[in-house]
Amino acid sequence: MTYVTTQDGAEIFYKDWGPKDAQPIVFHHGWPLSSDDWDTQMLFFLNEGYRVVAHDRRGHGRSSQIGTGHDMDHYARDADVVARHLDLTNAVHIGHSTGGGEVARYVAQYGIPQGRVAKAMLVSAVPPIMAKTEAYPNGLPISVFDGFRDGTAANRAQFFQDVAAGPFYGFNREGVTAQPGVIANWWRQGMMGSALAHYAGIKAFSETDQTDDLKAMTVPTLVLAGDDDQVVPYHQGAELQAKLLPNPTLKIYPGFSHGMLTVNADVINPDLLAFVRG
Template sequence: MLFFLANGYRVVAHDRRGHGRSAQVSDGHDMAHYAADAAAVVDHLDLRDAVHIGHSTGGGQVAAYVARHGLPAGRVAKAVLVSAVPPIMLKTERYPGGLPIEVFDGLRAGLAANRAQFFRDVAAGPFYGFNRPGAKVDEGVIDNWWRQGMMGSAKAHYEGIKAFSETDQTDDLKAITVPTLVLHGDDDQIVPYKNAGVLQAEILPNATLKIYEGFPHGMLTTHADILNADLLAFVKA
């Protein structure tokens, strides 16, 4: 956000419902509500010609917002999906390369049993690739990821697993006609790139795909200098 401010852009971000500083409501923890909430923010601020950038589950939210709200209202200029979850993470007949339901059941079990330790383990391990041999571990990044996680609602996080893993967003991707940049690391241990970024680029009508060799899921943090430069080039183009 500071990078784009320094380059003369207005920057708007929001915490997803039940996450961060947003209200810890009891329901609506699904992709449709995530998109509608984003639309409420955009409408309230009357944003136009916006570039929507979403990471991971936020990428699913961007796809849902742009397809269902942004394009019909004429408010979106471009979109960016970074390490994003569409079209669907779960293994299905339509997408046999997805992950089995047991993976997501394991996430739910770990979160319910000891959320604090679960968040610590995810951040210190696969999210940023800190579990790879020779990786430079950044304790500040781990602490901040844990801090942000623990601010949110356990119920929102638990039910959000279903939202990010089981929502088939093929139709959302097909409906996005604006230029869309798809970025993914080929060492993403959270959202495997072949069933995500590669497929997104195949389904989107107007996509540009870039795969980063050796980059992890949290590459916006670990490789901010490279990602920021590429994002800026796309926004300016």
């Protein structure tokens, strides 16, 4: 088991596979999951000769269930601790959902200033902001995220089951065949983590305005989303990201869900690789 300890005492679990002299691909997972959500992509890039690195966000997965710091600033700072501990340079950082917010803040505030990042990829990512604000009037009402909080606090196990079996992978759509193993793996990852981290993290992924982070991401950035994403609507996420980023490449997949990295990996993985190599 590999861990690094942050300045405020959080123990961050990470995976580091592949040749140490190869270009690193660094993976940042979504809420409320763990680095295991990237297993398919990590094995894919490992087999292509890359070094692959992923960590469990504080309070998630195998990282310690610390009671503080469940906000985007700490998430990015923890990612920086891992990157500096492993001395990752010329890295490509990819984030899914909440992990996309983590990537945006890390790349803007640490990766680019330190010269550690070559490219970035945002997949079904939450920036610039999910919640409705004066600056973003088309955002989702706060009641949506209050519902997430209520579900997490009242019966987290059932709520996680319902999310995975329903909107996350689009298994609630007519004609879509649910995959029990995928649902069980999502639930397993979620239940490994801290209820407090998951509850507090809802505010982090929904109410953090990352407009300035996106504008500061001067590295080439791939933006991917499905047009049937029921969790982070692509009009509010990917399309706005492409308008704010200095150097974006945008691709929208017809009919794909929020969890397309898992259920459509055969399509997504080659596109990720092409961007990294391009």
